[in-house]
Amino acid sequence: MSKKIRFSLLLPCLISCLVIVSPTLAQAPASAPPSGIDWSSDVITAVGIGAPPPTAVNVAQARAMAIRAALVDARRNLLSELKGVAINAETTVENQITTSDVIHEKVEGMIRGSRQVGQPKYLSDGSVEVTVAMKRSDLANAVLPDAGFVPAPPTSATPPPPPPAPAPGAYTGLIIDARGLNATPAMAPKVLDDKDQEVYGASFVTRDYAVKHGVAGYVKDLEGAKKNERAGTNPLVVKGVSAAGTNKTDVTLSAEDAAKVRDAAQTQSFLSQCKVLFVID
Numbered sequence: 001m002s003k004k005i006r007f008s009l010l011l012p013c014l015i016s017c018l019v020i021v022s023p024t025l026a027q028a029p030a031s032a033p034p035s036g037i038d039w040s041s042d043v044i045t046a047v048g049i050g051a052p053p054p055t056a057v058n059v060a061q062a063r064a065m066a067i068r069a070a071l072v073d074a075r076r077n078l079l080s081e082l083k084g085v086a087i088n089a090e091t092t093v094e095n096q097i098t099t100s101d102v103i104h105e106k107v108e109g110m111i112r113g114s115r116q117v118g119q120p121k122y123l124s125d126g127s128v129e130v131t132v133a134m135k136r137s138d139l140a141n142a143v144l145p146d147a148g149f150v151p152a153p154p155t156s157a158t159p160p161p162p163p164p165a166p167a168p169g170a171y172t173g174l175i176i177d178a179r180g181l182n183a184t185p186a187m188a189p190k191v192l193d194d195k196d197q198e199v200y201g202a203s204f205v206t207r208d209y210a211v212k213h214g215v216a217g218y219v220k221d222l223e224g225a226k227k228n229e230r231a232g233t234n235p236l237v238v239k240g241v242s243a244a245g246t247n248k249t250d251v252t253l254s255a256e257d258a259a260k261v262r263d264a265a266q267t268q269s270f271l272s273q274c275k276v277l278f279v280i281d
Contacts, residue, residue: 037081039185039218040228042136045117046081048074051127066128067120074132075111082107086186087143088202089245096143106142110134140187140211148188149207150272171264172232173275174200175225178240178251183280185218186249191276193258196244200261204271216276225277232275236264251278 037044050069052062083094096103114132121129176191188210190201202215219225226235238257244250253261265271 037085037136037185039136039214043133044078044081044136044139045131045133046074046078046114047129047131048072048077049123049127049129051125062126063120063122063128066126067130070120070128070130071116071132074116074130075114078114078132078134079107079111082111082139085139085143086184086247086249088186088188089190089247089250092247093139093143103143107139110138110142136214137211140214144187144202144207144210146207148202149210150203150205152206152208169234170268171234171236171270173230173235173270173277174261175222175231175235175237175277175279176240176251176253177222177237177279178243179222179279179281181240181243181251181280182248183240183243183251183278184248185278185280186215186247188215189278190244190250191258191261192244192250192252194241194252194255196252197258199253199258200265200271200276201250205274209272209274213274215274216278218278218280220280222279225279228277230275231277232270235275235277236260236270 048070050066050071050073052066056062056065083092083097085093087093087096093107097107098104114134117131117133123129188202191199193199202210205215217228217230219228222237225231226237238253238260240251241254242252244252261271270276
C-alpha cells in the first residue's frame with residue numbers, strides 16, 4: 001500500500017482521537033481568520049462544518065457532537081491546504097508526504113496539533129462552523145530540506161549581536177513586482193537572472209532564518225509592499241519578467257535588474273536577512 005493511501009486511511013482515525021479544543025484557547029479572538037495560508041504572517045487556517053447527529057439527546061450534546069464533527073472536517077481541509085503548498089519550483093508538500101516517512105509523520109502530527117481559533121459559528125440549520133490553525137514556520141521546519149542553505153554559524157553561549165542598521169541611503173529590502181506573471185507563493189522561491197542563475201534564494205540564508213522568517217514574504221499591493229516592515233524604509237524595487245519552474249514559484253529578472261540586486265547585495269545585508277517581498281496577483 002502506498003504511503004499516500006496509507007496516510008489518507010490513517011488520518012480519519014487519528015483525528016477521531018482528538019478532543020474538543022481546550023479552554024486555554026479562550027483567549028483566541030472572537031472571529032477566526034479566513035481559511036487558507038497567510039503568506040504575510042505565520043498562519044495557516046482551515047474551516048470545517050459539522051452537523052449534529054439525529055441521535056443527540058439534547059441541544060448541548062448536539063452542539064458538542066457538531067463541533068467535534070466540524071473539527072474533523074476542518075483538519076481534513078487543513079490537510080488539503082498543506083498538500084498544495086509549494087516548497088520550491090519543483091516540489092510540493094504532497095510530494096514530500098508521499099516520498100518521506102519522516103515528513104509524513106511530522107505533517108500528521110501537525111494536523112493532530114492544529115488548534116481551534118475564534119469561536120464556533122452556529123448556523124441556522126443547526127450545523128457548526130469552526131476554524132483550526134497552525135504555524136507556517138512549523139510546516140517550514142518539517143518540510144524544508146537541510147541542504148541548500150547557508151551553513152548555520154557555530155553555536156555560542158553568547159547570543160549574536162543584532163544586524164547593524166543600514167547606512168544612510170542603503171537599501172533596506174528587495175521588492176519584486178511579479179504581478180501578471182501567475183507566480184505562485186512558495187517556502188523557498190528563487191529570484192533568477194535572464195540566464196537562470198540565482199540572484200536570491202535559499203542559498204543566501206540559513207535554514208533557521210528561513211524557517212523563522214520565511215525565505216520571502218508575499219503581498220498583493222505594490223504600495224503596501226513599500227510600507228511593509230519586511231522591506232524597510234528604502235527598498236529596492238524591481239519588475240519580474242517571467243515566472244519559472246513547474247510550480248511557477250521562481251521569478252526571473254532582466255539582466256539590468258539582476259545586476260542592481262547583486263551590486264547592492266555586495267555591501268548590504270538585506271538578502272541574508274530575508275528582507276524580500278514578492279508582489280503577486
